[in-house]
Amino acid sequence: MDEKLAKECLCPMCPSYVKCDEPIAYCIPEVHTSKCIKWESGCACPVCPVFDKLKLDREYYCLR
Ligand code: SF4
Ligand code: SF4
Structure with missing residues (x-):
């Protein structure tokens, strides 16, 4: 796993x-x-620095 991310x-x-x-x-x-x-109670992914770095476009990676 990428420890830095x-x-x-x-x-x-x-x-x-x-x-x-x-x-x-x-x-x-x-x-x-x-x-x-x-449970989905909000997701911080869109404001995470990794989100832009990996060009992500979804939320709730912990669940799906
Ligand atoms: S992936 Fe899951 S734990 Fe991580 S910010 Fe999104 S909802 Fe929260
Ligand atoms: S799961 Fe979400 S909060 Fe965690 S590194 Fe990925 S984008 Fe960031």
């Missing part, structure tokens, strides 16, 4: 985030969806 990940500050023993930066292909996050 994971450090910039805003997931821990997101209202949907649930602390879990798993890698964050769910948008990175090798990181899968979360086994702990279950």
